[in-house]
Amino acid sequence: MGESLETAVNNRKIFLIAGESSGDLHGANLIRALRMKDSKMEFFGTGGNQMLSVGQQQEFDMAEHAVVGLIEVGKHYTKFRRFFNRLLELVRQIQPDAIVLIDYPGFNLRFAKEVKRLFPSIPIIQYICPQVWAWKSGRAKVMEQVLDSVMSIFPFEQEWMKKAAPTLKVKWVGHPTKDRLLTIPEEYRDQKRIALLPGSRVDEVKKHFPILFKAAHLMSQRIPDLKFVWIAPDEKIFKLGNQLLDEFSRSAIHLESYIGYSLTHLSRCKLAMVASGTASLECAFAGVPPIVVYKVNPFTFEVGRRLVKVKYLSMINVLANAPVVPELLQNNLTAPRLAQETHRLLIDQERYLSIREKMRKIVDTLGDSGVSDIAAEWILSRIHTSS
Numbered sequence: 001m002g003e004s005l006e007t008a009v010n011n012r013k014i015f016l017i018a019g020e021s022s023g024d025l026h027g028a029n030l031i032r033a034l035r036m037k038d039s040k041m042e043f044f045g046t047g048g049n050q051m052l053s054v055g056q057q058q059e060f061d062m063a064e065h066a067v068v069g070l071i072e073v074g075k076h077y078t079k080f081r082r083f084f085n086r087l088l089e090l091v092r093q094i095q096p097d098a099i100v101l102i103d104y105p106g107f108n109l110r111f112a113k114e115v116k117r118l119f120p121s122i123p124i125i126q127y128i129c130p131q132v133w134a135w136k137s138g139r140a141k142v143m144e145q146v147l148d149s150v151m152s153i154f155p156f157e158q159e160w161m162k163k164a165a166p167t168l169k170v171k172w173v174g175h176p177t178k179d180r181l182l183t184i185p186e187e188y189r190d191q192k193r194i195a196l197l198p199g200s201r202v203d204e205v206k207k208h209f210p211i212l213f214k215a216a217h218l219m220s221q222r223i224p225d226l227k228f229v230w231i232a233p234d235e236k237i238f239k240l241g242n243q244l245l246d247e248f249s250r251s252a253i254h255l256e257s258y259i260g261y262s263l264t265h266l267s268r269c270k271l272a273m274v275a276s277g278t279a280s281l282e283c284a285f286a287g288v289p290p291i292v293v294y295k296v297n298p299f300t301f302e303v304g305r306r307l308v309k310v311k312y313l314s315m316i317n318v319l320a321n322a323p324v325v326p327e328l329l330q331n332n333l334t335a336p337r338l339a340q341e342t343h344r345l346l347i348d349q350e351r352y353l354s355i356r357e358k359m360r361k362i363v364d365t366l367g368d369s370g371v372s373d374i375a376a377e378w379i380l381s382r383i384h385t386s387s
Contacts, residue, residue: 012038012383015096016045017087017111019062019104021200021233022278023128024048026176026372027102030127031056033376044094046087047102049234059090084111091115091122097383098123105130109139112146123148123382127375128176129157132164134318135308140164148382151375154319155365173374174367177263177285181369184267191270193227194219194342195288197262199275200233202240207295209244212273213253214335219343220253227254229269231262270352271345273338276327281315284359289352290314291342292327301330316359324358 014034018027028050031043035055043055046062062083084107091099099115099122101108112124129152132140143150144165152158153175161170196216198208216228232238238259245255258265262279266272266286274280276294283290292314312318316325326341328334345352 011040011042013042013044013094013096014379015091015094015099016043016047016051016056016102017062017099017104017108018047018051018102019107021048021237023102023104024050026128027051027056027100028054029176029179029372030100030102030375030379033372034379036373037376037380044090044096045099046083059086080107083107084114087111088114088118091119095119096122098125098379100379101126103128103130105136105139109142109146113142116146125379125382126150128153129161129170133157133160134310137164137309140168144168149378151378153366153371155367171378172367173378174371175281176371176375177282178367178369179371180263181285182263182267188268189270190227190268192223192225193229193269194346195266195269195272195274195283196228196230197272197274197279197290198230198241199277200237200279202237203296204275204277205237205240206244208275208293209241210247211293211295211333211335211338213245213248215273215338215342216255217248217252218335218339222343223346225254227256229265230255230257231265232257232259233262235259271342273342276313276329280325284316284363287356287359289345289355289359290316290325291338291345292316292325293333293338294327294329295333296330298330316362319362319365320358324355324362 016027018024024047027047031051031054034041044057046059047056048061052058060083101112101124115122115124124147126143126147129150130139140161144167147168149169149171150161151171151173153173155172158170158172161168196212198205198212220226230241232241262282263286266283266288269288272283272288272290274283274290274292276292280290280292294313310318312323312327313329314325314327317323317327328338328341
């Protein structure tokens with residue numbers, strides 16, 4: 001690490017934190033865009049394999065340790081506190097020109113608060129606005145106090161933040177998935193191909209994948225020539241999924257498995273069974289109607305139900321403010337019910353086409369391509385403003 005710091009003395013240094021696989025992907029694209037504007041720029045911090053592969057000098061892989069839920073986070077408090085302190089020490093050593101926090105608000109906003117206290121001259125930029133409009137709206141005031149600026153990916157967030165945190169600079173850059181869109185001819189879409197996306201975190205996959213597999217098995221009994229495609233975000237989740245599959249009869253369904261390139265594989269599917277999160281919105285970008293599922297610890301679910309201010313969990317439905325795609329949550333999520341809901345959508349062509357058209361209209365509101373480039377320009381402008 002010492003040699004890296006010495007060679008970087010005269011170069012601009014950006015410190016990035018991404019705590020989940022989706023943030024890792026967006027972070028990697030952002031690093032590429034920044035490097036196109038300044039080939040000597042150095043990148044430090046933590047993320048995942050994708051940010052590492054484009055040159056981030058990582059202290060450790062944060063995305064590998066992603067968890068969700070109050071109880072789950074509490075179990076790992078000591079570990080995350082250790083990560084927190086290591087990253088804070090790294091900021092002290094490097095004295096970066098800017099810190100970019102990618103989503104992951106529970107950890108990142110606490111980190112921003114401490115950096116602001118210890119190193120007030122370093123601009124702190126949040127990339128992907130926390131969903132404070134849905135829950136924990138009090139975070140907006142914290143953001144106003146500790147962040148230099150925020151880059152939002154949904155158009156309504158800029159106006160919402162103006163009211164909740166009027167002195168905080170907020171820029172809508174568009175949705176970064178737009179940079180990854182592929183145009184695949186419709187004839188390449190297999191009408192009997194269904195994607196299985198159980199989530200990107202270990203706890204999510206453990207809860208969802210057995211249900212998705214059993215639902216796929218039930219559907220295969222009714223329609224024997226169905227094909228299922230399991231798309232894992234990384235090698236770790238791929239290995240976990242295979243361990244879970246060892247408990248079932250793999251020959252019960254036609255199953256293909258892939259790591260990464262989710263939009264490429266999704267674009268060849270007709271439907272998806274998908275855990276709520278980034279992947280459900282990716283389905284909209286790929287034109288693949290999803291059946292959105294989610295199950296967490298019962299205590300986490302009850303607390304969340306009381307705090308969340310929006311009617312829906314899926315971002316597709318939130319953006320439409322209507323139940324565009326089916327949601328099966330908590331106790332409503334069972335293999336027979338999921339199989340039934342998926343089968344209905346598979347055979348109801350009118351409903352299927354209606355959902356696709358509604359999703360297309362939603363995607364059209366999320367900006368154009370070139371999002372990473374716009375975000376990179378904004379980061380550079382904040383460095384110039386603060387220097």
